């Protein structure tokens with residue numbers, strides 16, 4: 001069986017991780033331009049000043065994507081190129097760049113799938129409270145409308161935010177992302193609420209423009225499973241799913257927050273300072289959300305945590321999402337299982353966990369349209385006689401695409417798969433060491449591009465619409 005004719009085979013990137021040109025053509029500074037230069041925050045001090053120079057090489061990169069037969073390219077817009085101060089004057093050269101990227105995609109018949117926010121916040125907004133401040137919400141809505149009006153005649157697929165749990169969790173609980181705050185639960189939940197409210201407002205604006213495309217959000221999908229059937233560990237998995245999934249998916253798809261979490265926030269004094277108007281906006285725009293983007297890499301295996309939830313010192317190393325850590329509230333801990341397979345970064349490889357999780361989502365949210373907006377293997381790719389022989393990545397993506405096909409057979413409304421990533425790029429916390437791309441970038445040779453084994457494999461999968469899987 002082939003994948004359906006309207007299923008999109010894609011790949012993804014993000015602005016800060018590929019563009020470079022951090023201060024060119026009127027772009028304003030972002031939180032990551034500053035944070036990445038703080039000692040110890042990134043792997044070996046790597047940053048996005050140059051990244052892989054996609055700002056100057058986007059034509060070559062998109063030509064390679066076309067050669068691979070990519071049907072759709074998911075990329076993000078750097079807000080600070082469009083609005084250098086976050087909510088002030090528009091920078092025409094920023095609009096020009098993304099118009100060029102979009103037009104280059106369309107030149108090859110590649111469907112652009114645009115993420116408005118992939119973690120790089122204009123510095124002025126971060127300095128003024130970031131996502132804990134209402135100003136950032138209003139600024140995002142202004143920025144989103146500018147993008148809709150500038151690109152919406154050609155861009156018909158919009159993602160508002162990428163992985164809210166990551167930039168809020170690492171920003172306010174682990175201190176590993178800007179603004180580098182640790183263990184501030186009140187700010188964490190406040191920031192997530194402002195993001196969901198900003199999303200709902202952007203949906204409202206998008207629908208009012210009657211551009212007849214689709215808009216959604218991309219969340220991490222991290223289904224939690226109990227290590228065994230002990231009631232306390234089953235309760236740990238429930239707790240993890242409530243806080244890591246339902247807190248994120250419910251306000252978008254149901255228009256309200258999960259009662260389990262709301263009650264506990266109240267007990268702990270972590271309830272966001274939300275208003276009736278904001279909660280009504282969430283409720284009133286849930287139906288306008290056209291899809292949910294899932295970034296699936298792994299499930300988590302959890303058990304009840306019996307150790308006292310002492311203050312946890314977080315570092316870059318403890319923030320790369322490997323198992324063996326207690327949850328922010330100490331309720332559960334993630335466990336590395338003897339009978340499971342893991343990547344070099346300690347992430348479990350579990351296509352079955354994905355399929356089981358998809359059915360959990362369908363049971364809770366019904367027939368919502370879904371895209372796999374990220375899935376891929378972070379690895380240090382083998383190089384044999386100058387060729388990048390990334391067989392592990394081929395196997396990883398093959399197994400997950402098989403599950404996507406099986407899920408569609410089982411009635412899950414999946415409409416596309418975007419591998420992370422189209423091309424090797426800068427990892428926020430792992431520098432250039434953790435590779436994900438179909439295209440290799442040689443940092444020892446003027447960032448020259450080279451097709452990997454997986455490039456040729458994915459090309460064939462797309463050509464045959466995955467019939468062999």
Ligand SMILES: C[C@@]1(C(=O)O)OC[C@H]2O[C@@H](O)[C@H](O)[C@@H](O)[C@H]2O1
Pocket residue numbers: 014017162163295297374378420426427428429430434
């Ligand atoms: C934490 C990590 C990683 O480095 O493996 O997860 C997978 C992937 O998720 C993306 O949304 C990030 O932009 C990208 O940098 C990657 O980040």
